[in-house]
Amino acid sequence: MDMTVYAVFFYIIAALIIVSAGMAITRKHMVHAVLYLVVSFLATALLFYLLGAPLLAVFQVIIYAGAIMVLFLFIVMMIRPAPAGERSLTAGRLAAAFGVCGIYVAAALVLAFMAAPEAGRPMAAAAASPFAFGFYLFDRHWLAVEMVSLLLLVALIGALHLGRAGRRNQSERKEPL
Amino acid sequence: MLFQPVPEISLYLAWTAAVVPLAAFGAILVFFRRLPKTAAAISVAAAAVSLICAVCLLVRHWNMDAPLQSAVTWMASGEFEIAVGVLLDPLSLVMLVIVASIAFLVQVYSLGYMAGDAGYGRYFGFMSLFSWAMFGLVLAPNIVQVFIFWELVGLSSYLLIGFWFEKFSATRAGKKAFIMTRAGDTLFFWGWLILLVWGGTLSILELNSGAHGLSSAMTTAAALLVFGGIMGKSAQFPLMTWLPDAMEGPTPVSALLHSATMVAAGVFLMARLFGFFSQSDLAMAAAMAVGTLSMLLSATMAMVSRDIKQVWAYSTISQLGFMIMALAAGGYAAGIFHLTTHAGFKALLFLCAGVLIHAHETNDMFELGRAGARRMKAAMVCMTAGALALAGIWPFSGFFSKEAVMGALAGADNRLWLFCGLAGVFLTAHYTFRLIFIILFPRTEAAGGPGARHGSVSANAVMYAVLGLLTVFTLAAGFFAQGFEDFIRIHGGHAQEGHLASLAHIASPVLAVAGIVAAWMQFGSNASDQVGFAEKIGPVGRLFARRWYLDHVYAWITGRLLDRGIAEGCRRFENKVIEGALTMITGGVVFFGRMAAGWQRAMIQPKLMAAFAVMFGLILILLVV
Amino acid sequence: MIVPYTHVMLLGAIVFLMGMICTLTRRNLMMIIVGLEIMLNAAAIVFVGAGLEFGQIEGQVMALFIVAVAAAEVSVGLAMVVCIYRQTQSLDPQCTEDSRCPAGTEKASEPASGP
Missing domain, CATH: 1.20.5 (Single alpha-helices involved in coiled-coils or other helix-helix interfaces)
Structure with missing residues (x-):
């Protein structure tokens, strides 16, 4: 399997997104969680750019990583919750939660196996210009x-x-x- | 090819002339507001630099044969580009020199006049801003730049009219000037939007040469709307009453405002777009009618006013009316020449009035006369020279330009305009010398020398030097009429002299003299009672003094129609209909919200779990089955 | 040429799963919102990827709407969190439910403020 530069970038970015999202959801301290989330969103913006959505990438940075995350940080700093104040779930709750996740994984796996064989070929690179995107958005x-x-x-x-x-x-x- | 590129040196000169006052404004407001001496020095130096640049430009291009233009793109959106740049043609060169010289002289004069004022630094900062705005307007090669600087001129005149903002009347006058000109500017804005959207071009040279895509009806509409802006700026009927109120500002500001900048900007724009206006007969006719009406109305108002500055203000409106009439009759050179000479003698008149007011601390001409204003000989001589020019007496500059205007009016199709113009000449001479005679020949006179009553700062040598320079200009300018016309006419229209021209040329000075004689009989001679014929007929005098009830009409429109009618109706509608409906809707929403909230209380995560489980379970079943 | 479509879908699925775990297992209202954000982000990734695969700009439009909806959701959600925190001095979802919160978990660590 030959890897293009695009593909290499994709896997690097994908790893970055997954790792930072994983860090974000496991942090005890909420400021850390939000900062990891920012990294995850910035990586997503890169991914959007790679997948041919430059305008969306810019929006992701400005709105998501910029405005929304700053709002999060503000709130976290304003109410200053204690980092160790979170109780752990009861075993039953935890089991139920992972049960639900199991259903989701099962559904995803079934979907993956049912995928059409030609879905395995690489996608052609393309990009929507901001003009085309904006025109389409306001036209349709x-x-x-x-x-x-x-x-x-x-x-x-x-x-x-x-x-x-x-x-x-x-x-x-x-x-x- | 409509134009040639501007040679590099001229380009630098033009940019310097325009940008130096802006730099002075910035420097003064940021660093030197608390250092009045430094601020004044910077501002006057900037004005001097601009004046030198303007004169150099005029000398360099005295023999130009095609307009010069260069522009850089400021911003682009799609195919539409907004450019900023410089357009040099006879009109802009002449106007540049007028603005630069008047601004310089007025600032020098202000050094003495404003001495000791708390806002000395601020005053000179605003003066620089004013000059910069006017230079940008004069040099603009397209309508967008014209509009931007047009608004800046409006802003800076607002700042200067309301300069003594502690006085309530000053702030009110500033607001009135700003809002009334804004009404005209809105029309102007629509006008250039039409030019942009349907005409596809905003370049002044292209518009003037007819290289736009407008049908004749659209041309008329655009020209009328643009003329609306001119009406506001040049204080023409019906947007004229802001100008007399604008006297609340310092007197040098009035001098600048009335001669070279604010109100001249309107006439300048009409001259600038002369080629475009000529393409629509209806617009020209409308301009002629508005100009004539304002000229006559304001002349009658000037006949009964007791405030010396207000008389000059009315006369400004009246003379601007003359200019617009000349332009509308096709007399391009005549209109601009009158603008030039008017700039000189109106600045002179205001600055002289400033000296008198400064010394006696009253604006009322009867009180000035009683206080012995005539003993300030130098100021009175200069003021009389200015008045003679305003009345149009040989050999003062006003004579030559008024002759040119009358010649242009004689070429108009309808003789009515010529006769109105001649009536205006008579009235002008009459109200001008009414003022002069009242001050010169007071019925009773207080004892004491000039300014002795107050002992305040009397006019110093610098102020008198400025007056002297302007007087010399007023005396000399008329003799350059032919050269001026040859220079300005390079691409302007040629006014044809009608068969009435000779009659007009004779009748105009005769009527001017008649006006002065009439004024002498009523106000000058010892037998007269100093009550004008307009004041003797009660209703007419009241009509004139109340400015033809124009302010009452505005008050009615804004108060009754807008406020009581439309706004009140909207308020009722909002209270009853909208608020009622909103109360119903919000009540319903709150009710259903309470109901729905009852089902949703507590247990966030278990509910989420259930939702996820059901959703993905369904998907799984759907996929497998 | 970029990677196969399934890989983008797989990335989206994994990120979504992480968001889901976060919302279901963390006992902190703020972290629940963080999880929601991650899930919305996963959806946006999938939309953009699908848009590229099928040559439709529609996918990007949907992603844009997701961003807008997320903005609205976060602002209201965070306002509610602040509101709840002011009332209960706690971010625990259970504490807000019928005040069954065991004493001394969050309240003990609350900074001393007021009289």
Whole structure:
């Protein structure tokens, strides 16, 4: 099997994503978890670029690795939860969780075996130019774009409301002290 | 080929002239705001550099035979490119020299006039900003650059009119100027959007030569909309009342604003796009009508005003009306020549008024007369020279340019415009000398020398030097009329002299003299009661004094129509309909949300597990079976 | 030429599995959201990969919408976490459920603040 440079890059990036995601989900300290997650998302951005989505790669960096993760860090630093405060699950819960994961793995394996034989050939490299991407997005999916914008507005208002509600409750709760 | 590239040296000169004031503005506001002397020195030095560059450019290109233009791409979007650059043709060269020289003289004058003011440094910073905005506007080769600097001119004049922002009336005047010109600018904006979207070009030379893709109807629409911007900027009817209020700023600011920069920008734009406007007869006719109406209306307002600065402000509107009339009649050279001479004598008039006001601390011409303003001989001589030029008396510059304007009007199809113009000449001479005579021949006079009452800083030598220079210009400029016309006319239209031209040339100075004589009879001679004929007829006087109730109309439009009508309706609609509907919807949402929340309380992870298990289990079953 | 399509799918599956494990086993609301993010990311990877395989730009469009939805979800989710933390001084999902939280796990380590 001959490996092109692209393929080498792909495996390196894939390993990076998996390792950093694995580190992220196992950290006790949440700041570490979020930082590993940032690495994972940056690697995903590289992967997007490799798979022919340059604009999406940029968005991934700006929105995901940039904005969303910074929000995470803010929240983590704001509420400063104790790193060792997490209780371990009961054995029954743990078994159930891994049972569910087992179902998922079984489904994935079945899907892999049922895959068509030609799926094993390498994909042709291609890239969507930002212009083509943007044009397609606003040509075919303008309604979805509007709906997403509405969703973001609702999220904004919801977050605002929740933030105020939390503060109000806190002040009420503290009053009798 | 519409133009040739600008030679390198000229390009450097033009850029220097434009950019140095900006650098001065930045330096003053960032570093030297608290160091008034340094700030003033920097600003005046920058103005001097600009003036030298402008004069060099004019001398170098005195014999130019085609416009010179060079531009660099500023930003590009698709096929559309916005360029910034320099366009040098007779019009921009002349305007550049006017702006640079008036800005320089006014700043020198301000050294004395503004001495001791708390905002000395800030004042000179804004002055530099103003000069930079105007240079950018004058040199602009395309409409986008024109518009950007057009707005900057508006901004800097807002800053300067409201310079004494502790005074409520000053801030209000600044806001009024800003908002009323903004109304015109909105029209201008739509106009150039039409040019961009349907015409496909914003280059001034291409528009003027007709190399655009607009149908004749669209050309008319675009020209009318652009003229809307000119109306706002040049304070033409019906957007004229901001200019008299703009007197709240320091007097040198008024001088600059009225002669070379803010209001001149409107007429300049019309001259700049003269070729484009000529392509639409309707737009030219509309411009003619607006110019004539503003000219006559403001002349009548000037006849009854008691505030010396306001009289000059009305006369500015009136003279701008003359310029627009000349341009609309096809007299390209005449309009620009009047703009040039007007810049000189209007700056002179304002600066003289500044000296008087400075010494006696009143704007009222009767009080000035009583306080003995006539004993300030130098200022009064200069002011009379300016007034003679404004009235159009030989050998002052105003005579020659007014003759040129009348010649252009005589060539117009409709004789009405010519007769309106001649009436305007009479009124101009009348209200100008009303003011002069009232100050020169007060009925009662207070004792004491000039400025003795206050003992404040009286005008110093530098200020008088500026006045002297402007007086010399006012006396001399007229004799260069022929050379000026030959220079400016290289690519401009040729105004044909109509058969009424000779009549106009004779009638105009005769009417001017008649206006002065009428003023003498009512205000000058010992027998007169110093009450004008307009004031004797009560309703007419009130009409003129209240500015033809234009401000009341605006108040009605904004107050009654916009505020009570539309805004109130919208408010009702919002309160009753939208809020009612929203209350219903939110109530429903809250109700269903409470209901749904009841099913979802607690047990996050087990529920997630169940969801995953069901989902993947279903997939598994689907795949296997 | 890049790798076979199945390898991209496999990567997506593994990352998704990690996110799932995270959401199901960590007893920390914040980490549950982290797990959700990882799962959404896996979905985006799969969409982009499929878009390349089938020559459809649609896959990238879907990935873009995933990013947008994730942004909305995170903002509301984190606001809720903050809200819950203010009320219970705990991030344990069980503590928020009918206050069955055993005392002294999170509250003991809470920094001393207020009177």
